[in-house]
Amino acid sequence: MESWFADIQAGTPAPVRTATLWAALATGLLSMLLLGEGLAVNLLLVAIPVTLGAYFAAGRAGRRPRPWTLVWGVGALALLVVPALRDADWPSFLAIAAAVAVGSLALHGGRTWTGMLFGPIGLYTSLITGPGWGWRGLRERTGGARGNVGPVLRATAVAAVLLVVFGALFAGADAAFADLLAGLVPDASVSGGPWHAVLFVLGVVGALAAAHTAAAPVQWDRVEVPAGRPHGRVEWALPLVVLAVLFAAFNAVQLAVLFGGYDAVLEKTGQTYSEYARQGFWQLLLVTLLTLLVIVLALRWAPRDGARDRTLVRGVLGTLCALALVVVASAVRRMDMYVEAYGLTRLRISVVTVEVWLGLVIVLIMVAGVLGARWLPRAVLASAAAGVLAFGIMSPDALIAERNVQRYERTGTFDLDYARGLSADAVPALDELDEPLRSCALKHIAEDLEADVAPWYATSWGEAHARDILDGRALSPEADWRECSRLNLDLAYR
Structure with missing residues (x-):
């Protein structure tokens, strides 16, 4: 057992680069300032310094990016586009989970089935070893050695104080400038201080974990699965x-x-x-x-x-x-x-998507039977990640609403209760309904949007587009709860 673990365990990472430490600091600051209001394009902005820190750490360790490393890295960033586009939580959650799995492959460079399945474990273990590795590198640079970053940190602190003081004065002198700052500068109020501190720590730890994994990955590809006994x-x-x-x-x-x-x-x-x-x-x-x-x-x-x-x-x-x-x-x-x-419902569109992907896996197995199976693990995982990305980009909630509106126009039946539970992504399709059904379907979504106003960096494109539609055409006052209840019963039993 000890020999098996010794074969796969990570080696000693090269000393951390200054660029990696700056990337970790940038990740912590962006996490503190951007991630407290929700997830949208801010998640992609936070992922950029994480990627740069891992790249610098891998280069210091002598690892050069290979074609599949670039595929996994670009794929992970592409998956993080889904929360920026879609208001629905469920495809965004799938995309984020897939981005973590695919990103771990970019850090580890797995090729085999064991590398594909166990790669994320090495990323999680680096959550413990990565911060210590980064702290040792920081102490080396702040202890009087050449390349001391102390003056840079002090200069940064002074610049921040000057920006706060003079920014506040300019904002008080001009209301237009104050509105501009309010729209561009994230909220860093004292009331949210503990939560901001937690986000900062999580950002720094996550960036150092990714960089440590890139510098000293666990060699899961070395795990050998014993071959089965051949039969007659x-x-x-x-x-x-x-x-x-x-x-x-x-x-x-x-x-x-x-x-x-x-x-x-x-x-x-x-x-x-x-x-x-x-x-x-x-x-x-x-x-x-x-x-x-x-x-x-x-x-x-x-x-x-x-x-x-x-x-x-x-x-x-x-x-x-x-x-x-x-x-x-x-x-x-x-x-x-x-x-x-x-x-159409979320469950139905999800399971049929899984069925189609399983069919694709069968096709890949057939091709592997002719060309060889060395590439099969990567192809299966890449197809799964591509499926999650396509699923999020096509906007399942919008597709559900569109299909059900078409069915209503054809049959006269409509599940109003289900439509009310969809996200803002469904607003463009539901907006095509006649009144008062349109307002009944959109009322709950409009109330949620009105109650949950987030900054630009935490607002998805789907949510912003829905606001534009609702602002351009007000809801009908006839759509009160009595009328909507009557419509729901009438349309459900036609």
Whole structure:
């Protein structure tokens, strides 16, 4: 166990650079000034000095950026664009979590499945070792050694005092200048002092942790997973062939339904249109997940004696993957049927996105069977990060509102209660509704926007765009709670 840990543990990091310390200080100051009001473009602004500090630390340690390092780094920053664009919390949370995972790969440089899965752990351990590493470097520079930063810190403090004093005087002399400062300068009031101090510490610690990880990453790629015991051809292939036959029979029924129409199937089974779609989707989603598990285990126990075994493995698993793609298409079609019957929701758009991504993973596995699987771990994680980025940019709340408004225009049914719970991203689509339904759908969103006014750096583009729409067209006074309740009951049971 000790030998295993010694193989992967991080080496001694090179001494911290002055540029890295300045980047950590900048991160702390930006965190203190910008992150107290919410998350939007401020998160991206804070991430820039974190990235620079990690780059300086890696360069001091002799690590040079490789193509995949740049891909992961740019991908992490791109994911942080989502909170700047979207008001909805749930796609922003997914994007931030994905940015941390992808950013850890930029710091570690993982290539294998173990490197992909365990990379973030090394980043979290640096939260303890990184601040000590930075503190040692700071003491070396403030103890009289060459390159002392003491005079620079004193000069910075004097400049800050001069800015505060003269800025306050100018603001008192001119109201327009005071408004300009109020809009540009973050709030650093005494009442929020403890919270600002916490944000400063978190920013410095996070920047030093990232830099320490870049300077001395844990070598998770050195963890070797023992290969599975190969089985005989018949023992290995027979269960998979039987499963493939079952898949083929199911897919044949799906094709028959597709060309023969759903009416005959519904008449025979006694199900409604929506019941048929809802029941089938969740089972098929589970089938897709289990198929991926079967493929992973089959590869682990596959026969490996020669070219004939490799041909057998590729043929059997390739056929199973191709049939699984038909199952994925059937699951997506069933969810589309269910949405047509009951409308689009956050859960429905999320699970269908996951199903489509699982289909992409199956395609990548098929390609790896032909070209080799060395690149597969990176490709799978990159596809997941790209999916989260695309999911956030396309604005799921806006898509949900747009699809449901179109369904209302077609069928006359609308879930008003659900529309009220959407974020400001849904305002452009809901604004297309007729009065008083429009005002009933937008009233709660408008009240939330009015109660939660944040500075420019903590305001997403979706929220700002929604404010512009609501300011340009006022809500109808007829949309009181009685009228909205009547509309909700009327539209729900049409």
